[in-house]
Amino acid sequence: MTSDLYAASSAVPVPVPGRRRVVVTGIGMITPLGADTASSWSGFLAGRCGIRELDESFARLPVRIGAPAAVDPADLLPRAQARTMNRGAQFAVLAAREAWADAGLDAAVVDPHRAGVSVGTIIGGAPALVDASHQLRDKGPRHVSPHASPMTVPNGAAARIAIDLDTRAEARTIVSACASGTEAIGAATDRIRAGHLDIAVAGGTEAVIHHTVMAAFASLRALAPGTDGPNDASKPFDEHRDGFVLGEGAAFLILEGEDHARARGARTYCEIAGWGLSADAHHMTAPRPDGDGIAIALHKALADAGATIADVVHISAHATATPAGDAAEALALHTVFGDHAPPVTAPKGAIGHLQGAAGAVEAALCALTLHHQLIPPTVGHHHPADGLGLDIVTGTPRPLSEQPGGIVLSDSFGFGGHNAVLALRSAA
Template sequence: MVVTGLGVISPLGVSAPELWAGLLGGLCGVRALDGPEFEDQAVRIAATVPADPRSRLAHPQARRMNRAAQFAVLAAREAWLDAGLAPGGARDSGLDATRTGVSIGSIIGGAPILVEQDRRLRERGPRSVSPLTAPMTVPSQAASQISLDLHITGEARTVVSACASGTEAIGQAVDRIRHGHLDVVLAGGAEAAVTPAVMAAFAAMRALSTRNDDPLAASRPFDRHRTGFVNGEGAGLLVLEAEEHARARGARIYCEAAGWGLSADAHHLAAPDPAGVGIERAVRRALDDAEAGAEDVIHVNAHATGTVDGDAAEATALRIVFGAGTVPVTAPKGGLGHLQGAAGGVEAVATALTLHHGIVPPTVGCDDLDDSIALDVVRKQARELPATGDLALSNSFGFGGHNAVLALRRR
């Protein structure tokens, strides 16, 4: 299975090249939330997309989609074209539409639509509720809208596993191709959950960074002074296909989708297992699935959200598998924020580009590395990948103990 196309809508820009330039440049997409609905919030910062997705879609199409689905369709179009496929969709590209699929991770999906329509119901009565509420609320809308937009009829699946959703969706796509069910899959994640209710909920958990006065320094993965994550939004998708299929049509190959691993902590409603046992298990399963060993890994794209306990648990697991300071690690949430269900998709794109270009982007916000982390965190400036070895891991872990790890191999 190989990666042939990349598409991104993120706080660092509205394309994969803009994402890559932002990561290499150490930029940060965290911004102040200026709307009146956020005035009384304890946390008034988030990593938001710097463009209105509705302006890039036909109006009749945009008004029928929730914001996450809008992001997903735009990222899918970019990935599709980047893979050398025709804008008209599967059949116009010479693909068998029935053997082409979509696999998208999302946590909240269109829940903000339901919140808004509930407000209308209470204020103005049942007749004010939009008939589009139900189809725009379901988390599966992003997958279905991509399917509609590109005329993909093989399957359109949705994965919901907290912040591991995007990575698990990619892993599921790898398996669908591996076992001969599909030839091509658009896979990744999409989320748009920077809303008053969601911000208040995360703030009530004390999970968010409260650096309202300094947004650019709010997200601090692995840093000694980290205080919580920064909520974000966006979408990231990859075109995956069987290598034989890709070569037959002369596609450019970014890297190989070598394998993936899943596990569950079974530890706590929200907190990770501090011993990192579940994370370690997911990492080892990804290595086994890729038929590789720890010595083959040249890079880890860490989940590292900037929470005290989460970063520590991940670092513990990585030290157990790889040893202290042996593998270059980067944590893109310092610049991107935490994109929830989209995080795994956007960070898989970043990992694919790391392998493709041979460069590890620096970790934004990690100015004073916590000594207890004891990892080789790439900071301050980008670094070339090691010459020996060929595997990179992209980690995603979620509330409730969901752990997913994607293994990509450079070509």
């Protein structure tokens, strides 16, 4: 049983001697609620919803709602640069630039050989390949863009960030379904802990509001039909939840070794205290119904953070608003916390499911929650589902518990049974 395997997570934490602490010093975001971190955060706190009806080009699809980013990234880049990058890479470069500037690295002396990039994505530039295929079919091979090939590769966003910020230590790409952004942050944390990096630009990006992608998810019957209107289309942990809504955007954190950040006088949002991974080994699109894999990842994250169950003051849930997914996550939380789970929020009610960027946006929100001591409310949760028994934050922001050393958990779970959990702690 899960509780037998990881009972140690409720015991006294064991510190890891000499392990380098990793802190968050910068945040950058483009979401359906805003073109930057400040506007996105204020949108979450206000309980706004970024889901809307899509344009007429989506009229033939059985689902016609989505959560487009608040800004077209191509409008914020030089035209010659934008036309050589897929939309996800455009989001990534802009969000990474904001995080870099927010960390004060624009004005800092950075050793490029000690700075790296870690990006989570699911489909990368696959829509660019689909569009090139249409050009080939409709107009012939001469009309296929010479940029189509580099725009298609999944590592394009990581490479573009490295080029843009001149980070030369490494540029890694993590592909683990909806856990990709979370795992990218966790992997970068390990690289800094181990001394391979001083700085990492870590997060995720995705641009999946595309006709072919949406048609595929609709065929799988995974998407919310939106019959209650865009503002109530995504219903995390709600009795009437009926699928997720596709969203797009990116989020990146600047991670630093605490010693490095302190030496340059950087402001810190929080510490990445630990993280955990597991695999359901169950089904390609459905979670393990008992939530066991999710519970194991939660326990691993706490153990890696040297924390106990009693230390957790808030959980940012994956909660895609699918019947099976939300039920499995709620069961996992009960397995780990019993009937006393801490307050839960579910960001996907406001912005839909950003796929490979979802975990990165949610990690950024957790960092801001710790920094501002406020939990954003959950949008779309009106009728608590029977049996889930969670304390869902709704309506207005809730003050975070002032418990010293309190841990905030950020959950991400993806197709194929990929489970990843981050444990964040106040930098104080």
